[in-house]
Amino acid sequence: MPPKEVYFDLENSGYVPDDVVDVMLPYFNKRGYGHPAITHRLGWEALDLIIGTKELVAKTLNLANPENLVFTHSGTEANNLAIQGYLIANRDKLRGKKVLVSSIEHLSVIFPAQFVSELLGLEVIKVPVDKEGFVDPEVLKYYVDRDVGLVSIQLVNHEIGTIQKLRDLIEVVRDRNPDVVFHTDASDAYGRVRIDLRDLDVDMMTLSSHKIHGPRGVGVLYVRDGVRIEPILRGQLSVEKLWPGVELTPLIAGFRKAVELAFNNFEENVKYLTSLRDKLLNGILNSVSDVVLNGPSGDERAPDNVNVAFKYVEGEALTIELSGYGVYVSSGSACSSRFLEPSHVLLAIGREYELAHGSILFKVSRYHKGEDIDYALEVLPKAVDRLRTLSPLTPRRA
Template structure:
């Protein structure tokens, strides 16, 4: 059998999402900017998607800007705010376990003269709130902290972070990249004090090529891309109408019976974690245990072997997983997140991330728990490190 356990990178599109998109490919294909019936039909679909998605994060009245994905949403949030607010200050705060997308954008901002501080995290990946409090100053314009670590599953105390920022300097904008959590770990942007939220469709069984930046009304953001504006005030180009409809449908399916789904996923996660800890010696869990760990994330290092070898052997048995640094599988650096939480580089190289979704089954977990110990044992037998 097959087991797809890399849902943190991308997910299969739910058949009901494909069905929802189909009419917008072949029948309701109008350009949403145009005032004839076919245009209005498309316009209505895009606006409904915006409204629906806003409500799923408590962002009624916020603006939803569809983008090509969370990466573009992050770029628009970070560089767009930096450009708009550069006369107010040049200081930005993020953390050293952000998604590479956010870190690359921050590198670019540094090269443009912005001063970026990277918060440290503890051994479970929680950002240092005291450090945050000390760093927020009159010069700070933006704080960007991901809601959940896609790599080790840490759910940040986002409301506490929002409160610290507001207490220290209410003019600072708070951005959160929620690509690793949207539709899986609830967030209420008003309650959390989040001004800007990045989300993605293809992480929740929606289509690739669609994301959104949700932003509080009245926030000043400069565009990062130029061209003719269709429906958006900031993001040029023809809206991906079927994509936005698919995003809405994926969100509907994610939030429908949310508690049952979460219970199902947590059941799988804990089955997986118990299974690994009970059947494989010399494993190291990365990230927290319990309620502050994302239901979808399991991440262990298997000592004395390489994550990449495990990945290849599991793949040969139909199981898809990611190595330590999920976004960097073509680059053999140890994961920046594992480094940040203090994992020894040798151990970090043996990390495997399993990411679950509502579509996974107990059978897939049990199959993986059958194959994984064999693979680990075999690789350890062959390992030059085995006698260390």
């Protein structure tokens, strides 16, 4: 066993702290395990949990009506429901129209957009981003015309931490075509960036529980009144009209607790994350040569995200090497790393294949301490040095 373990792979799955696990357990066997759509005491308890959690989430979003929120069983499902559900429900009026997604969206946005568009005869256009991952409003203007039906642009990028200037982008879209429905995947923004739905003029928005140390298996979709979407699954009785299948009350109880924890002291949490992020990033830049930051810096970057490319190093090899020291990170995106394909996000910001392959994603969390960062900074230069010594790509300096 390594002397210490530090988990930075929070993009792919977060750990669930004890106080979140503790509130979940009774919902398996003590209370609230009834079916929330059934009229008996245990059903009502389950229903209360669902209603109460939606009220809490609505409060964190400054959303007046919690009934605009739908629980799904993951962020992937919420994105699929938004994209597929909207396109299918409105297929007649959308015939021949276009769907715009940014080229750095999560694949749970890009793939359903492509899949349903092909079935319905729509065209999907990936809007390019600049070298820090921003969609330029002027570039977006070029793509939005009367033939665009749906736009999906995330608030924060999950790999490179770009905080999109979403209000400016929405303004461009509304100005060019007021009929467009605008979806944003806010899975990586929730709990790190303030979201105010009275101010942010989106029609649909996705959240994911495990991105804020809740359990995996809870997603949320916000759907504005008047936006017509169709369920994409058909099945049994449930409280959610848009998502069949019995609600996962133990997981929803955990999500509720995770929301409470993320939003108690929100500003301090963000300040703390930012300090850990900067300590880690500056430490890497000061202790390892030939490193390039992926994504923007400062206030334009998510407070928990550090993504750097190590020249002359293969990312997978570095994840394995660091794992030997008990430091767990991912190389680019999990979706890509299993297939050893460079991340589509890194390619979209113009990273060469070699640099994309040498990129490592760290996510810091309020459960990290300064000493965790110190430990990572102690072992990282050793791991990088060893791999560079072995690599034929490393320039040999006299």
